[in-house]
Amino acid sequence: MLRGLYNAAAGMVTQQRRHDTVTQNIANLNTAGYKQNDTVIRSFPEVLVSMIGGEPGNPKHTIGKLNTGVFAEESMALYTQGDLRETGNTSDFAIVSELNVMNPETGMNMPFDASGRFISEDGEVTYRPQAFFTVQDENGNTRYTRNGQFQISPEGNVLTSTGLQVLDTNNEAVVLTGAAGNLTVNEQGFILDGAGNPIGPALGISVVDRPFDLVREGNGVYRLQSEEGVRMLANGDNVMVRQGFIEASNVDPSKSMVELTAALRAYETNQKVIQFYDKSLEKAANEIGRV
Template sequence: MLDVLRGLYNAAAGMVTQQRRHDTVTQNISNVNTAGYKQNDTVIRSFPEVLVSMIGGEPGNPRHVIGKLNTGVFAEESIALHLQGDLRETGQASDFAIVSELNVIDEDTGLGMVFDGSGRHVGEDGEVTYRPQAFFTVQDNNGNLRYTRSGEFRVGPEGQVLTSAGFQVLGADNQPIVLTGGAADLTVNEQGFILDGAGNPTGQTLGVAVVSAPNDLVKEGNGLYRLNNEDGFRMLAAGDNVIIRQGYIEASNVDASKSMVELTAALRAYETNQKVVQFYDRSLEKAVNEIGRV
């Protein structure tokens, strides 16, 4: 009976895990056309293994160890994949995209770290380092500093540069950007400097922050992220491999084809666990109504 209950719980845990995986992939697909959106991946891990022993197994060894048993899986967390998305030209002067390929020097070798397809570098000691990423800095309605890769900006009636949700875009000095001549003055070079009609810097710069550990960012909606670690970012510096493209926006980095395959896999895994639950349910029914009756 204990084995039946254990199997029932394992299958139920699998159903819950696949449901969360399904929800994550569905969210990715629904944001496939959202500018600056970063794909989320569900991290699935197993529960800690337990030792199975037999009471009175051998003389002098009342708890003979049989072996280890896994007790199911769970969806531990959902991690955003902060990789560069494709650029889409819009022709709008208020649209901006960040193109970044920031490097990190390995202190042990003195060479640049090589990052894999998920933006991770695993050192010889197993330490994981994520590639730093650049973000536009904005200010929400409560005056809090936030970060975004969605550069679909607009110019307000008083010359302030705003996000599509109405939040103020900040400059390199963490102050809201206000254009003296309105939208006509919004010309930005690849370094983020705002230029006047003659192509000369006006003294204002788009605020771009470099987040050293982008996986520490927390999503808040409207394409915004917050960073709880105040020391986890710095402003863009000369020499950083980051450029600003005006008249472009960064598309979502969601792979629609891969997401559909993963969605189908999650659905099938859910159905398989569901059938296992039904099997154990019928076994328990027989144990109670037929075997128990005897």
């Protein structure tokens, strides 16, 4: 009996974490560059149920599998492209990215699924690379973001909305010379002068081969435990910079509300199960035990 009680309790904890993840997504519907989180739920442990003395010659007849609980293993970000929203501000930038990876077996681009993964026939997983603005925190650490709502300091430094320094392709701080605030960039990210000619390096746009290794730090900023598999944008990459636009959150509000309702109903169901077990235990202790 207690096994069922523990299963229901594990289900409640899991649905609470699922609920928290969805509410975080909904809270960031209007956050530029925000990437939706999805909760990965797995069962534990998986038990093979058998019947002793089954068919003749088969003393153990397999009935099936039984899962004795679930848990929220992790929250994974969904790095799909968000819609572009025009702002008209010259300091706002959006990355439009659809990087492809060639399948060496077929010589064609890998057909990534909606989550940005391709699983080969032998089970090998390949992730769609993603492009990010390269920034630097106050401690000199390299960070990555899709939030292109930049601002320009009186000294000409190009900063993120939270004050992080924007870097160029040489991993140097982007500093405007001349009149601060006169920032013009082409689709390749190169800063242009008044005549439309590139001056100096382009905005630092990093391509991360395994985006699911990114760790959230808050405010749309990510970090990597290891810089392996990170490179600067190269010619031929299907990435474009749009000035005067920002990338909106990729959270689907309708899907999020359905997910929120489903988590709530599953939580209530497990709660009812616990109440049932509580009444059963109370009867066993106070009535049956008295006999």
